[in-house]
Amino acid sequence: MSLVLLPNEIVLDIAQYLDARSLNALLRSCRHLTLLLSPLLYNLALEDHDGVPPLIVAAERGYEFLARVLLQRGVEVDPKVLRYQYERGLRAGYELVTPLRQAVVFRHEPVVELLLSNGADVVIPSAPSAPRKTLLHLAVGSGSETITRLVLEHGAGIIDIDMVRKSTSETALHRAARDGQTRIVELLLEWGADATVRNRWGDTAMGGAVRYGCVEVVRILSEHGSGRFGRRVAG
Numbered sequence: 518m519s520l521v522l523l524p525n526e527i528v529l530d531i532a533q534y535l536d537a538r539s540l541n542a543l544l545r546s547c548r549h550l551t552l553l554l555s556p557l558l559y560n561l562a563l564e565d566h567d568g569v570p571p572l573i574v575a576a577e578r579g580y581e582f583l584a585r586v587l588l589q590r591g592v593e594v595d596p597k598v599l600r601y602q603y604e605r606g607l608r609a610g611y612e613l614v615t616p617l618r619q620a621v622v623f624r625h626e627p628v629v630e631l632l633l634s635n636g637a638d639v640v641i642p643s644a645p646s647a648p649r650k651t652l653l654h655l656a657v658g659s660g661s662e663t664i665t666r667l668v669l670e671h672g673a674g675i676i677d678i679d680m681v682r683k684s685t686s687e688t689a690l691h692r693a694a695r696d697g698q699t700r701i702v703e704l705l706l707e708w709g710a711d712a713t714v715r716n717r718w719g720d721t722a723m724g725g726a727v728r729y730g731c732v733e734v735v736r737i738l739s740e741h742g743s744g745r746f747g748r749r750v751a752g
Contacts, residue, residue, distance in 0.1 A: 695725035
């Protein structure tokens with residue numbers, strides 16, 4: 518039997534046992550259930566999850582509808598919480614995370630666009646012990662051209678496109694080049710990224726592309742006039 522044919526009381530009773538993801542999916546299945554279950558979802562959405570603000574949870578799990586509801590109800594767009602983060606499966610230390618940061622890291626493009634359109638701060642905070650990185654580094658690390666473009670557009674005049682990571686002295690272009698992200702490399706160059714900046718090992722973006730065998734990136738950088746920049750040779 519379809520849920521919509523059940524009495525509202527039974528549907529509400531069933532919904533009490535659903536987690537946020539299941540409730541969100543059920544709510545979006547038809548208009549009747551949306552009207553019936555929205556108050557329950559709103560109440561669930563406003564609760565912290567183990568001390569983590571609900572907008573951060575919605576952002577990192579990609580719950581765009583829930584994030585939109587929270588913002589419409591006036592929650593802060595940039596709540597911050599100190600959490601232990603991982604990078605590429607490795608321990609990265611404690612970070613001050615925000616909804617926008619998490620949406621970028623977990624590559625939830627609609628949520629990133631929603632948060633930025635609601636005034637989310639493109640300058641992400643850092644814990645004292647955390648490696649410095651910009652939202653642009655994280656956007657490039659996500660591998661999403663859409664997210665990278667959104668960050669560039671909303672961060673124009675705010676984010677330094679050539680800012681380096683404290684631990685590696687790498688720019689966002691370094692990261693994109695060694696990961697073989699051709700469209701993101703082209704995008705960063707269009708926005709004026711400096712291909713001559715060297716990282717802590719003396720490599721430019723070209724050097725990283727050569728080292729990791731990213732042939733198409735090498736071609737793009739060569740056509741851009743970056744072909745003569747590789748690793749600095751001592752002596």
